[in-house]
Amino acid sequence: MTAPAAPKPAAASLDPKAPDGDGKIYLGRSFTGAGKARRAKDEFLTLRLANRHGLVTGATGTGKTVTLQVLAEGFARAGVPVFAADIKGDLSGIAEPGTPKDFLLARAEEVGIDYQPDSFPVIFWDMFGAQGHPVRATISEMGPLLLSRLMGLNDTQEGVLNITFRVADEQGLLLLDLKDLRAMLAFVAENAATLGAQYGNVAPQTVGAIQRQLLVLENQGADKFFGEPALNIADLMRVDRSGYGTVSILAADKLMGAPRLYACFLLWLLSELFEHLPEVGDPDKPKLVFFFDEAHLLFDEAPKVLLDKVEQVVRLIRSKGVGVYFVTQNPLDVPESVLAQLGNRVQHALRAFTPRDQKAVRAAAETFRPNPDLDTAKVIMELGKGEALVSMLEGNGVPSMVERTLVRPPSARVGPITEAERAAVMAKSPVGHIYDQPVDRESAFEKLQQRTEERAQPPAQADAGGGGLLGGILDSVLGTGAPAPGGARGTGTGAGAPKGRTSTRMSTTEVVVRQVARTVATQVGTQLTRAILRGILGNIKR
Structure with missing residues (x-):
């Protein structure tokens, strides 16, 4: 349910941009107590602690996407680039100014701000190249671990894939796209006897199974993802001339049909950020904020080695100045080892219709710092749309007491933009000339094909005559x-001599x-x- 409006406290900022100048992002206003004891409090996310990661959870239709947009707008205003996956297309509205509709004006008044429409610099991306600039990565950058997860390989098949990468590396054969990997697997199968003595047994049946999984991957559209030009991390970390951080939006509606590809791409992106960004400790604000929507897709049926990789990246990437925010329906979707790394939390309503739902409510309530004025488990099931339980890190990184909060309205459009508006944004994009056209340079496929053609050439003819030169x-x-041309050797007059020519026997x-x-x-x-x-x-x- 929605709490009634309270008088604006003197400390409240009427300008939604002002908190960003103070090193904070304004999230909304919380209310506690009743009657004369009722008090209001403004809730902020401190930019200095924003790289300690976060979690946004709640049932469908409770306002998670709007909260994600509010956070993305706040980071962008503060000059922090944002990367977010757009599952339903709703987040694309951040590229256009909002419209002062009645419900937005009413919420702005409730939380104590003046509604001011605003728009933000956006770059649209799409792994399939339909609703944004193509996102590509090379096979080598993805690596055998993520590829094995992507294809659902068993331990034996993963071992053969590791051998394939090792042989390609030792022979200087670039693995850029799927045809390179196919050619390399065929080469390993042809030379299984030789390679087996050094690396271990390589069964043709195992190679065949991997090839079949590659075909499945290609049918899901992975052939458009693997290749060049590969995504440059620097293009996700742009700041425009006005000082706003660029919001990179990945169109993920079709990608949901290939959840393994989606999960592995996002994990690859995190790994690339971790490997390429320098150590910065705790900066005044993050260098990049990464929103991982539908986070359960990363963790569903993930093997332990992959979960360990996720935990490692999330735990260590903070020192690179990158904040990771998971967005999912249920806090139980995120493993405890990862959940423990998420300091800033926004919990929208949960519905306890099943025993698992009830367990999720209890788990969500227990993760917050208790507030003596709130029955957290009860309030989680009572929250209205646009309301949330909020606990942000403050001071020396200690979580604040959980508060029941009205989330502020976004400044940009709530909902998707039109195709014409998307096309206009892409036409002005600073990276279109880099990524829109694919590049296919010489790599493993071409070099192995050249070797095959050279082996097929007939050997050079030896010189005639026993005495050589x-x-x-x-x-x-x-x-x-x-x-002689007539067919006879020398100058004889046999049957092969041309008719009419005279010669001496x-x-x-x-x-x-x-x-x-x-x-x-x-x-x-x-x-x-x-x-x-x-x-x-x-x-x-x-």
């Missing part, structure tokens, strides 16, 4: 060369002399060739 010279002098003596000359020429040529070779080899030995 000298034999050829003697043949020309003594008439022992190749057959050799006598018996001439035939014998000619045969002796041929034998002598061959023997002399062979002996001279051997002598020359012995001389050359002798000089080499010296």
Whole structure:
């Protein structure tokens, strides 16, 4: 239910941009107590602590997407770039100014601000290239661990995939797209006997199983994701001329049909950020904030090695100045090891219709710092749309007491933009000329194909004549060369001689002399060739 409006406290800011100048993002206003004891409190997210990560949860239709938009707008105003996945297309409205509708004006008055429409710099991305600039990564950048998760490989198949990457690396063969990986797997299968002695058994059946999984991956659209130009992390960290951080929005509506591809892409992106960004400790504000919507897709049926990777990245990427915010329906969707790293929390309403729902309510209530004025577990089920339980880090990183909060209205449009508006934004994009056209440079596929063609070439023909070069010279002098065009050797007048041409038939003596000359020429040529070779080899030995 919605709490009644309270008088604006003197400390409240009427300008929604002002809190960002104070190193804070204004989230809304909380109310506690009743009657004369009723008090109001403004809720902020401190930018200095925003890289300690966060969690936004709640049932469908309770306002998670609006809260995500409010946070994204606040970060952008503060000059912090944002990356977010847009599952339903609603977040795209952040590119256009909001309209002062009655419900927005009413909520602005309740939380003590003046409603001011605003828009934000946006770059649209799409792994399929339909609703944004194509997002690409190379096979090598993705690596065998994520690819194995992506294809659902067992331990044996993952081992063969690791061998394939190792061989490609040692032979200088670039793995950029799916056809490179296919060619490399075929090469490993053809050389299984040789490679098996060094790396372990490589069964053709295992390679075949991986190839089939690659086909499934291609049918899901992964062939458009793997390739070049690969995404440059710097293009996600742009700030426009007005000082607003750019909001990068990944169109993920179609991507939901390939949840493994979606989850592995986002985990790859986090890993790239972790590997490429320098250590900055605790900056005054994050260098980038990453919103992971539908977070359960990352953790569903994930093997332990992958969960360990997620936990490691989330735990360590804070020192790179990156904040990660998971958005999901149920806090139980996130493993406890990861949940423990999320300091800033917004909990929208949950519905306890099943035993699992009741467990989720208790778990959500227990994760907050208790407030003696609130029965947290009860309030979670009573929250109205646009209301949330909020606990943000404050001071030295200690969570504030949980408060029942009315979330402020967004300044940009609530809801999706039109196709024409999206096209206009993309036409002005600063990165369109970089990513819109694919590049296919020479890599493993082309080099292995070249090797195959070279092996298929016939060997060079040896020189005719037993005496080599000298034999050829003697043949020309003594008439022992190749057959004449008419088909007969020498100058005979046999059946092969052209009709009408006159020639002299050799006598018996001439035939014998000619045969002796041929034998002598061959023997002399062979002996001279051997002598020359012995001389050359002798000089080499010296």
